[in-house]
Structures are given as C-alpha cells and as structure tokens.
Amino acid sequence: MLQKNSKIGLTIDEITIGEKIQITEKIEDKDLLLYLGLTNDSNPLYIQHDYAATTPFKKPIVPTIMLNGIITSAVSKYIPGPGARIIEQHLKYLGPLYHYELFDTFLEVTEVNKENNTITVAVHSYDEQKKLVIEGNLTVTPPLSY
Template sequence: MKGLTIAEISLGDQASFQKTITETDVYLYAGITGDNNPAHINEVVAAESRFKGRIAHGMLVSGLISAVLGVQLPGPGTIYLGQELKFTAPVKFGDTIKAEVEVVEKRDEKNILKLKTTCTNQDGTVVIEGMATVMPPK
C-alpha cells in the first residue's frame, strides 16, 4: 500500500477521519505516555476545574490528524515533518471528533506539502486548528 505522490496531489485536496473519544482511549494514552494529569483521569479533581469534568489529552486528539495524513492524504509512506497546533476547545469523553486536512501549499522541488489541519466535535465546534508539513512518498 502506497500513498499519493506530490504529482498526484492538488491544492485544495481534502481528507478526513472521525472517531468518538472514549474513557478507554484516554486511559490508554495516559498509560502509554505517562501523562496522568488529573484533568484527564481524576473526575473529582477535574470536576473542580474550569471544564467541570475530565477532558481528553490535546495530543491524543491531535493524533487523529496523523491518522488522516498517514492513511489517506498523502497516505502510507508519508513523512511527518512538523505540526503547528492551537487547542481551541476541550474534548470531553464521548465527543465525536472529525479530523480534516486540506492541501494549501505544494513545494514540488522539495517534495513538501503544507496542509491546513482542523478537528471539530459533533456540534461543529473547532477544538484544534493548525498546519502540518509533510513529505509525501516518492
């Protein structure tokens, strides 16, 4: 399985992936990374926060962007060079997040793409926005 080459990609091309974030996802992520911040795993402490309950790790949610890039656009063989992220709203357990990417810049001579990255919840609220830089497969 091979992803799209830069020649096969056009400005404006888009792809997306959608997933419901579960309590299990958050606990697995906390265990893998060691990020046991009470905001994510302690309901009693999190209930007293500005979010009034536990929220998913921002980096867990932003990982859905990686899924789009590595599986769909450009797809398998893509090298992730960088990602700018802005976390604009919390993600609660049970939220369904749609990660979307759109090609906004092509540097054919360097084999580099820039893609606008956006994650929205089931209500259409943007929870993450940013820009990814990738090298598609040759």
Template sequence: MSSDGQRFGKTIDEIGEGETLTVNESIDHQQVLLYLGMTDDQNPLYSNKRYAQQQGYQAKIVPGMLVTSIITTTVSKILPGPGSQIVNLAINYLKPVYQDENLTFSLTVIKVDKMKEVVTLSVTANEQANRILDAIVMVKPPHQVLNESKVSIGVNANE
C-alpha cells in the first residue's frame, strides 16, 4: 500500500503457478445500454430482440467485449490486482451470452515468467454447464512499491 492509501496488486514474486480464482457475474440490460452508449456500437444483435431471433439467437446477445471486460476488471481488481497491465489477450467466444445469465469465470495461473515479468492466466467462462469462452491473458503485475516517506528524490511522488 502506498502512503496515500492506494492498494496495489500482487507482485510477480507473490503469484504462483496453479493459483486459481473464481468469479461469478451477470450482465444486465442497463449495463448493455451503458456499453452501447459509450462505444456507439449500433449492432442490432445487442439491441433488437426480433432481429436477433431472426438471426437464430434466443434473444438479444451481450457484446463480446462487454463479457471480456469481466476478465479485464478481474485482472485489474483481484489477480494480480491494482497496478497490473494486460499485455496480451486471446479469446475464443464459443457461445453467445444473453442478458442476466449467471456467468462463472475461472482464472488459473499457468505460467510465471520472472525474466519477462509476465504472468499467464488461463480463463474459462461458463453459463451453467455450457462453456461460453476460453481465453489466455498475459499480465505484467505491479512492481513492489517503495515506501514514499523513506525515498526522497526531490520530486513530488504524487505527480
């Protein structure tokens, strides 16, 4: 934790291969509308039930990048956590996601490369027993933060 109370995520030395994390999330209609408004995405598969059904879907589907944001948010908040940077992300969308479905994301650390300072995560997401996506995420965890009160370099550390 920094002197201003900011919490940072795990460093590469604090992460081990085989470490796992499970996150349960759902995406509701309001979240889809916010996403569509922010991105100006006008794909009718996301906003027009009749059109989506004509295309063979049960209902309006959730944008893939909105589903992906659950992964990126989990990396930023939990594993490794605040201060992490995603350097590579490869995703296979296997099935559509519909609004209000309960999704279970499982993240597993499959490689810790201390030389490159990169952690590789395998991610799967399921809706009940149905696999909806597989992903590989490469993340650069935060470095250890020095106590700012003990380091003086003549520059305001908050800038």
C-alpha cells in the first residue's frame, strides 16, 4: 500500500520513446566493503591490491553486479520510477571500472509496448575516460495506475 505522500513512477501512458536520464556515481571503499560483506564475495580482484597488480587489470576493479545495481536502481528511481520492475536484461560488460572512478550511465526509452505494459530501456555506461564499459537493454514493466 502506498503511503500518503508516496509517488509512483510513470505509467505506460505517460512514457514516450526518447525519454532519457543520465546518472553519475562513484564507487567508494565503503560501498565495496558493504557489497563484499553482504554477499560474502571474497574475490581478491575486487579488494586486494597485491593480487590485482598481478592481473591484466593491474588494480582492483568494481564487481559488475554493483554496477548493475546502480543501473537497476535508476530504473526504480527515475525511468519509469517507483513501482517499476525489470523483467529482462541483456547487458554486456565491455571493460572494468576501477575503484574511485566516476561511472556515467545513460538510460533511454527506445520502445513502448502498451499492449504488454512494457518498455525497453537502452543502457550505455562509461568510465571516467569516457570509455564504454556497459551496453545493453532492459525490459521493464512500469507501475500500473489504479
């Protein structure tokens, strides 16, 4: 049940092809430690500088699922917003994101299917050097209006 001042996101009738949003995040140590503690993920590539130095990455990288979380939370917050649900995703992780780098993500509505109450959202994410690190699309069900 929605609280008195809660707002749902855009419904299928309020969404248009071409709607866009850009979000910028920076992954800090506290974020990484929370993720690693929550998931019990002990991959040394994510946190151990000595180990990461021996890999092609040369330094610790951000887990891809953390980046995925930033993308999916943008759907929940902005396009289409609260009440939306991702039902399918196709993302390619083209390169690493390193600790403390800015992570720019662009989301754009590329398809609206009123019959199925779904939208397609294109995803393009870049590292601080403007190199594409994630691309793909999401199929999302916007919130229903009651």
